[in-house]
Amino acid sequence: MFITKRIAAATALVAGAALALAGCAGGAAPDAKPVYDADEKVTLTFTWWGNDDRASRYEALIEAFNEEYPNITIEGSFTDFPSYWEKRQTEAAGNGLPDVWQFSDSYLRQYGESGLLLDLGTYKHFVDTSTFDEALLGTGQLDGKQFSLPTGYSAWAVFQNDDLLSQVGVEPYEGGTSYEDHDEWMASVTEASAGSVYGGTDYTQRIQNLELLLRQDGGNLFTDDGALGFDEDQLRDFWESGAQVRDGVGIPQSRLEEITPTSGLGAKLTASEMSWSNFLGGYLAETGDSALSMVAPPTSDDDAKDLYRQAGLQVAVSANTEHPEAAAIFLDFLVNSPESGEIFGTTLGFPASSSKLDGAKLEGADKQVADYLESVADRIGDAPPVPVKGYGSIEQTFWDLGKSIGLGAISVDDAVTQFFDEAEVILAG
Known part of the structure; x- marks a missing residue:
């Protein structure tokens, strides 16, 4: 049994430390502490x-x-x-x-x-x-x-509910296609179900999806010296690219607010969602389904090393x-x-x-x-720089503004301005 082995190991470890302390004259050696x-x-x-x-x-x-x-x-x-x-x-x-x-x-x-x-x-x-x-x-x-x-x-992935897709008569997303093809697939799900099941959510709310696009062009969210790795125009283009998804293709943000903290995929209101591969167990628990599938996220460059071991x-x-x-x-x-x-x-x-x-x-x-991690091994690249101080707050600000765009509470232009203003304060702190 694992426990017996670990008790023996722990006992030996503590005993060894104690012996080392006992044998030290004039003070304990640094590597002998603590007991x-x-x-x-x-x-x-x-x-x-x-x-x-x-x-x-x-x-x-x-x-x-x-x-x-x-x-x-x-x-x-x-x-x-x-x-x-x-x-x-x-x-x-x-x-x-x-x-x-x-x-x-x-x-x-x-x-x-x-x-x-x-x-x-x-x-x-x-x-x-x-x-x-x-x-x-x-x-x-x-x-x-x-x-x-x-x-x-983990690695970033597209989760999908194959049972829901079968019910509405749409084949699962194959993974790794262009963003245009991915969005068309989402639209086909929403249309086939007459809106009872949406193709997915507005993935431009997640900073990880912006990160993928930047890495597909050889960049990162942040530079090695702690500055933002993208400018206002890039963020504006990214958030504007989600307009079609927000305009009836993806689940309305107002509906997601009603079911939070359950996700759209977990509530079986969407057929797909992008997140980290380790979320599979949680999604299965939320849906109560026996199986969900995972495929590679869309990409703008088939040869990109945009994914990484997170x-x-x-x-x-x-x-x-x-x-x-x-x-x-x-x-x-x-x-x-x-x-x-x-x-x-x-x-x-x-x-x-x-x-x-x-x-x-x-x-x-x-x-x-x-198996999923093995399937995307060819897309795994170098890890990004160590997250900057305040990255968690920047990530949350990005998400909150993305949701506000989805609710119609703020325009893309104003959201871009607000993000960079807040990011500047966070990075300066």
Whole structure:
């Protein structure tokens, strides 16, 4: 059983650290600290964003963790993505961040440069990073410090409900076509169903789709020195390209507001939606369907290396935690344990660590994610630059303005002006 092996390993690790401390005259060696007191009863707060499916998996993980570490009580909580980061900002201002929390590389500079994250490198006795390749480790590093670790990696994809498509008599989108062909396919779904099922949503609301277009032309959202990698004209063209989708092809934004936080695909009101490949498990849980399909997003260049291994979903420990050793142990269990691989499969991304992958049973939806990643391997390019400080706020601003355009509350021109004004303030901060 995995647990027996991990107990032995953890015991040896702590014993080794204790022996190293005992043998040091005139002070402990830096790599011999810290020592974990296995008899101390502690309580850790842990939080994440996601849906009920993710919550049930985290509950199972905590239960498995407590079989091995019964003295560490985990108090878990979750919310939706926008509310999650609003709450973290409030907590950060009051020095009250959770002990351990689901993190995103989008906020690495914001929280890392502010000294709010624990340097996991100082707790290497409890966090094994040898199971990650260097590229994935780099997604949680800043100025030589390891502030977070990825739970897995994903790639951008088009999800579609084949059962809905069969009901309305439209063949699934084949993937990887031009944007014009993709939009025509969406229109055919909406027309065939007489509007009872829409072809999809306005994908120009998501900054990731702008990112794909920029990468297809050899660019990125941001430059290496932290400036925007696109100008007002490019953003205006991008948002205007969604006019047809907003004009009856895609589901109206007002309808999406009524069902939030459920997605259009999850509510079976749309036949497709673009998102990260690790969302498959969540979509299946929302729809209650046994299967959904994933295909490559549209592209303007068949030879482009626009996709990349996105390891944005991470886990971090707050610098002000009163129990850093216990927090590090729980983080390690989450990102490295075979139990975590078995419980989460690919729902937190394709396992980033080799030990977590060992526990994952790649069958059903999890194998489907693995197969999808393999199918787009030829489109995988270099990872973009480390997200700029404030990227999470920029992403949310982009999304909010995109939804406002869909609601008719703001024109494209005014949205472009507002975005660049707000981005300038965020980047300057």
